[in-house]
Amino acid sequence: MGFKTKPNPDGLICKHKARLVVKGYAQQYGVDYQETLLLWQDICRATRWGCGSRQEDYVYLLRKALYGLKKAPRAWYETMDKHLTRLGFVRSQSEATLYVKTDDVQILIVSLYVDDMLVTGNQLVLIQSFKDEMNKVFEMTNLGVMKFMHSPSDKHFSAAKRVLRYIKGAIALGVQFSKICRKWFELLGYSDSDWEGCVDDSRSTLGYIHKDFTNGKSLLGSNLKNFASRSAKKILAFVTAFAVFMTVVILTFALTVMHVKIPKFRLASIEVENINFSSSSIYPSFSMRFDAGLAIKNMNFGNYKYEDSTITLAYRGTKVGEALVSEGRANTRSTEEIELAVDVTLRNVSSNTIMASDINTRILTLTSHGRQHGEVHLLKVFKKKKSPQMNCTININW
Structure with missing residues (x-):
């Protein structure tokens, strides 16, 4: 069982959540790996996933994919994809988790990240209507409004203009390391990773070190130039979430601010x-x-x-x-x-x-x-x- 405390947008605790989690990383190929396809059937053997009696004569009715199984994310994504498509959304060709619904006046953008969802648009009524429609099918929790997307000010537009001006003026700029640098400078790095080393959450740990040398001697003596060791899944989650968020912001910016209408x-x-x-x-x-x-x-x-x-x-x-x-x-x-x-x-x-x-x-x-x-x-x-x-x-x- 997995336990989690869910807060309101103001930070106060709204509920305590319990979730049945299957240790999918313990599945073994050739033993109980292929059987995860039974997620799409009504009946599955309980002993395969450790969710009940160990008697081979008993079967259980599986109403939905259990959290933690290797096929569960795909089952969830396909469910959301079918539902959003029925609501008139179009999936982005470059980002599979980004969906857009638009007409001549209104635009609604939905970005998925596992079981979380980011919703934005140019009409509050349209956003509320979408949330009401989703609540009819799924149990959802409103985590609040993103601060700067909810009420952008002139400072935010000025910051966006500054970024665009920089990009336009720096398109031809870059960093180049020529071969001649090897005569006097060398950057040496090592990296290693422990793939899914944690038996409880199946998280991985990665680490790296960097040292720089001039004529065979370290610029910093015996000190490391750079060092890091952290959970790979956390890094991937943060990077993915940030990338999705920036995609939504840029797409919203392009379809609203940069969309030129005839006066x-x-x-x-x-x-x-x-x-x-x-x-x-x-x-x-x-x-x-x-x-x-x-x-x-x-x-x-x-x-x-x-x-x-x-x-x-x-x-x-x-x-x-x-x-x-x-x-x-x-x-x-x-x-x-x-x-x-x-x-x-x-x-x-x-x-x-x-x-x-x-x-x-x-x-x-x-x-x-x-x-x-x-x-x-x-x-x-x-x-x-x-x-x-x-x-x-x-x-x-x-």
Whole structure:
């Protein structure tokens, strides 16, 4: 039996856990090793795994893979893989324990490490829904929220920018040891390991020593340059967990911060100043001046700098006015509002009769079209060109 105390996210003890553990390392090839395949059958011999009576005539119903058997991790992984696939997740091709579920707006990332799970995403509702769905099938314990992923600040983004700037500027740099160094410098190292030496937990111990020499003499005399001896499984666990965590962080960063979206360019409001019109069927005319409120919505984690652009107004395909939008900038994840004065004049259009009819009903329909050219600047390092368009319909009633 294995015993463990499980704490809450605040560190207080929430429960004492007991687990039946099989000493899988004691299985012998040709005796009771191949029989672990019986994990996938309903009935198995209890005497093979020491979980009950030693009478050969008795069998036990095994409802799940016992902790410690050599095939138990694979059985658990395949169970989780099937369940996450049913929930719509896609397994990463480069990291078998990383699953991603995404659409145009939402993203949910799940990273597995043995029987632990790291969940992150851009919608708290989506994360909670996933946890509720998992609790219906598995018994789970919430260990809390990772500090910096839960609420990143400007300092964290600055740190990420610093790393990216360093990587970009140091791609061509490296460390080289040329053959000429052997004439005056030599690094000598020894290593050894005790594979699964502990009979209780089957952990291994490894160790290494390093010494450096110059012209056959140690730089540090009789002292060791470097020495270490520790549990190999702990090292592997920490390294693997850190690698998985960094994979999740980088993937989240790439799919959220580094994913560049096209800004939205819209006509938000109109305030009419004056209207002049003539409904003559022969020479109808219409003129108007209004103040237009434009909105440029930037949803990216970087500033959007746009160039000068022109908005064209048309009546039934005929150009009747235009407005100039000067260059500017929409800040990170914000909306830039612009006020413009626009003049509209309708005279001698292609169909005077239809125009006269529209003026008589006092309803005119105009269309506006515009296209911006600009760049989204991410972390002051990367630039991505984006060109949002405006296509709006304006109904004028007076």
